[in-house]
Amino acid sequence: MAVIYFKTVLFGFLVFLLNINCMSINGPALTRYDPCGLxxxxxxxxxxxxxRGVVNFNLYRLSEAYIEIHFEKKxxxxxxxxxxxxxxINNWHGFILKPNGETPIPYSFFVSIDNSEANTTDVPIVTQFKINNVTLCNDAVKASQTIESLNVTKTSSKYKQICGRRSLDHTELVSVRTESRAGDWPWHVAIFLWNPNMTNEEYYCGGNIISRTAIVTAGHCVRKDGVTVDAxxxxxxxxVSNRRDSKQVGRQIVMAKEVILHPSYTDTLATADLAVIKVNSFQYTEYVQPIxxxxxxxxxxxxFGKAAVIVGFGQTEDNKPSDILRSTYTLIQNDTTCVTFSANxxxxxxxEFTFCAGYGANSTVNPRNGDSGGGLVIPVLxxxxxxxWFLRGVLSKCGVSPGSKDCDPHYYMxxxxxxxxxxxxxxxxxxxFQSHIIESTS
Structure with missing residues (x-):
């Protein structure tokens, strides 16, 4: 996955400039901090x-808002x-913000941390966050957000599996448009195929863990030379975030037991480009969890118009599969936008069974060859x-320029x-069958 970045300068106010270097990584990654995974x-x-702090007041119906926020450092x-x-308040560790007038959607403010102390991170680590005197994040909430609290490490049937959640260490601080850390996207897997003519396996596709014994990938990811690959x-x-690092903490290797190709799959269409690969069992840890x-x-x-995240080990700017897992945002488009771009x-x-996503003709942010089977995932409150995080789409088809065999980032996926x-x-x-909406405990 090859990407570009927005760079920023501070000139009176914040002005965003697009730095276009096709198929290369330039500038800083987009680093996002989510206190308590809120x-x-x-x-x-x-x-x-x-x-820049952003408060999504559109998630609530508030006639007025009163924000109280406390930081670990001044x-x-x-x-x-x-x-x-x-x-x-609290000697510059805390602030009370009260927007005047109608509650803004969205609402943003700008903050910096006093990093004059040695070994001080510049991340604005939040120790408490309240809206209208309702506490949504504090140290007690953070302490309760462990892998054990999600019950994903339990094997007893009395424990309910909770999906789409990362452990706290990988919930609060995540970077996109760049190399990922192990645990950032714990449901993403790399699919390798043993090559009969070689002594080892070759990277083939991405996939998504949805249960202890199954992953979902694209149907064409279990096809080779027109034949379904034997499990x-x-x-x-x-x-893992590095597919070649055999010593990476969190690494799990499992063999496929069964390959189930969707009965309506065809090589040419994306309508049912799906397959389920059954495995013995994943062990849920902070690095391996279901979507x-x-x-x-x-x-x-x-x-239509919603942002989503895509992840993969696909080709980089040198047209070779990436050893490092990368992630970036994409934009889901109306069908008409993509058909107008290229009806052919x-x-x-x-x-009704497919959708398109991307940024269009001026974009260099897109999946590439090798990202197939990876998920388009959407955060849901x-x-x-x-x-x-919910799996909504599986990468199926990409646009290819005339005379090329590689996915063209200027096309929609x-x-x-x-x-x-x-x-x-x-x-x-x-x-x-069960609802994945988590009941509130407050």
Whole structure:
């Protein structure tokens, strides 16, 4: 996956400039900090010392808002996106913000951390966050957010599996448009095929853990030379950010037991480009966890214009598979946008079972060869105010320029929508039907 970045400068106000170097990595990664893994507030790194805090008031219906936020280190605020009354408390460790007038959507403010002390991180680590005197994040909440609290390490049937959640260490601080850390996307796996003419395996595709015994990938990822690959040739590597590092903590290697190709699969269409690979068993850890599966209710029109994350070990700018897992944002498009871009490419690929995503002709942010089978994942607010990640699409088709064999980043990608296939996937994945909405404990 080859990507570019937005660079920023501070000149009176924040101005964003697009630095275009095709198929290469330039500038800083987009680093995002999510206190307690909340959906309502996050911080994006703007410069080495400046962060932009964003509060998603659109998640709640509030006639007025009163924000109280405390930081681990002394901090400075540099204004907000709306006229705001700001009070300093707790010796510059805390602030009270009260936007004046109608509650803004979204609402942002700018903060920096006093890093004059030795070994002080510039991350604006939040120790407490309240909206209208309701505590959503504090040290007690953080202490309770362990792998054990998610019950994903338990084997007893009395424990409910919770999907789409990372451990706290990998929930609060994640970078995209760059190299990932192990545990950032714990449901993503690398699929290798044993080559009969070689003594080792070759990287082939990506996949998504949805149960202890199953992954979902693209149907064409279990096809080779027009034939479905025998399960004995498939090796799954999970829990890593470097697929070649055999000593990486968290690494799990499992062999495929069974390959189940969707009965409606065809080589030319994306409508049912899905397969389930059954394995013996994954051990859920902070590096290996399941993704939630979208469905059974689905309406792809609700996706149009939404941002999503894609992850993969696909080709980089040197046209070789990446050893390091990369991630980036993409934008889900209306079918009409993609068909208008190229009717020859998209008219036969887009229907009620597929959708397209990307940034269009001026983009160099896209999956490439080797990213197939990876998931398009969407963060969903849950009743406990936190995010669970849902698998909505599996990468199926890419646009290819005339005379080339490689995915062209200027084309939109086509994804198989997992929503319409929810029942089929569940039936073959050892899962019992259940809602993935987590009941609030507050």
């Amino acid at each position: 959906a309502v507030v996050y911080f994006d790194k703007i410069t080495d010392k400046l962060w 901090a400075k605020l540099y204004g907000a996106s709306q006229n705001t009354s700001i009070s300093v 004995s040739r498939i090796v799954i590597v999970a829990g 939630c599966l979208w469905g059974p209710v689905y309406d792809k029109a609700m996706l 490419v998209y008219e036969n690929l887009l229907n 849950q009743p406990d105010h936190k995010v669970s 086509v994804y198989t929508d997992v929503g319409p296939h929810y029942g089929w996937i569940y039936h073959h994945s050892g899962l019992k």
